[in-house]
Amino acid sequence: xxxxxxxxxxxxxxxxxxxxxxxxxxxxxxxxxxxxxxxxxxxxxxxxxxxxxxxxxxxxxxxxxxxxxxxxxxxxxxxxxxxxxxxxxxxxxxxxxxxxxxxxxxxxxxxxxxxxxxxxxxxxxxxxxxxxxxxxxxxxxxxxxxxxxxxxxxxxxxxxxxxxxxxxxxxxxxxxxxxxxxxxxxxxxxxxxxxxxxxxxxxxxxxxxxxxxxxxxxxxxxxxxxxxxxxxxxxxxxxxxxxxxxxxxxxxxxxxxxxxxxxxx
Numbered sequence: 486x487x488x489x490x491x492x493x494x495x496x497x498x499x500x501x502x503x504x505x506x507x508x509x510x511x512x513x514x515x516x517x518x519x520x521x522x523x524x525x526x527x528x529x530x531x532x533x534x535x536x537x538x539x540x541x542x543x544x545x546x547x548x549x550x551x552x553x554x555x556x557x558x559x560x561x562x563x564x565x566x567x568x569x570x571x572x573x574x575x576x577x578x579x580x581x582x583x584x585x586x587x588x589x590x591x592x593x594x595x596x597x598x599x600x601x602x603x604x605x606x607x608x609x610x611x612x613x614x615x616x617x618x619x620x621x622x623x624x625x626x627x628x629x630x631x632x633x634x635x636x637x638x639x640x641x642x643x644x645x646x647x648x649x650x651x652x653x654x655x656x657x658x659x660x661x662x663x664x665x666x667x668x669x670x671x672x673x674x675x676x677x678x679x680x681x682x683x684x685x686x687x688x689x690x691x692x693x694x695x696x697x698x699x700x701x702x703x704x705x706x707x708x709x710x711x712x713x714x715x716x717x718x719x720x721x722x723x724x725x726x727x728x729x730x731x732x733x734x735x736x737x738x739x740x741x742x743x744x745x746x747x748x749x750x
Contacts, residue, residue: 488512490591492602493536494613494623495575497544498676499657500638501684503578503628505602505613505621506542508532511590529606533585539676541572541664545620546638547657550686553650556620571657574664574676580609580631589613638684648686656689656697663703666711675703 488510495506509532516525545556551571552559577586587607591600600621602613614627628634660679664672682688682696689697 487514490600491532491605492589492591492600492621493586494578494589494609495540495542495544496578496683497542497547498539498574498576498679498683499660499685500544500546500550500573502544502546502638503623503625503633504545504575505589505600505615505623506575507621508536508588513590526606529588533588533607536577536586539574539576539673539680541661542575543570544573544575545618545622547571547573547653548620551650551654551657556618556622560619571654572661573657574660574679576676576680584608638686653686656686656700659697659700659704660685663700663707666707667703671703675699 489512490507491509491511492505492507494503496503513525516522516528548554548556548559548571552563554562579586585607587609588605589602589609590605592603593599593601599615599617599619602615604611610628610631614624616622616624625633663675667675678696678699679685685696689695
């Protein structure tokens with residue numbers, strides 16, 4: 486294999502899933518020798534710093550919770566042209582305070598099968614063990630060495646909060662809608678609130694002020710702004726149509742007057 490996948494670890498703010506997302510590819514043969522190694526390290530350091538702190542990504546666990554299917558079954562059964570892909574707020578994971586998220590490279594030597602991610606740059610585990618769901622999801626126990634041993638969000642771990650796929654989809658869609666439509670600073674602030682509430686699904690409707698109320702308020706506001714914008718556009722369209730109608734009438738009157746004047750002469 487020549488080009489190899491590069492990836493970073495992301496954590497979904499909605500369900501606390503850790504997974505690997507491919508961020509690019511690299512031709513390792515271009516970085517041979519001492520100078521090549523130095524150039525590779527410099528390149529990777531720049532890419533680490535350029536990585537946004539959070540992104541809307543396809544979290545495999547959100548896909549399963551919102552579709553009530555395994556990730557593999559969802560990929561197999563969904564209509565790629567019409568199916569909605571849930572995009573959830575996911576944060577690039579730093580394994581040491583003050584350090585940027587590390588980069589990993591897939592070192593598997595044969596096509597197909599599970600990736601074999603090894604640390605390429607930065608501070609982090611030497612390797613990542615991917616689970617068998619073909620989703621990039623990390624087998625959580627493999628992160629214990631770096632102090633991450635919490636189980637990911639599972640419905641049975643949240644007494645009295647058994648939710649349907651439709652309920653999870655509604656929560657996920659609300660978060661995605663708000664983050665897509667808010668201005669960047671507001672989206673950043675909301676994403677951070679979701680991160681602080683992780684797993685946000687579990688605390689969405691908390692009596693003490695769940696994060697769901699914050700998201701719903703943001704969605705209502707952006708929808709009201711969109712409706713106001715549509716109304717303003719409609720009014721402007723009506724105004725321009727009236728102006729054009731008046732202009733057409735004026736042109737006709739001018740043409741008619743010119744014709745009458747010509748006849749009189």
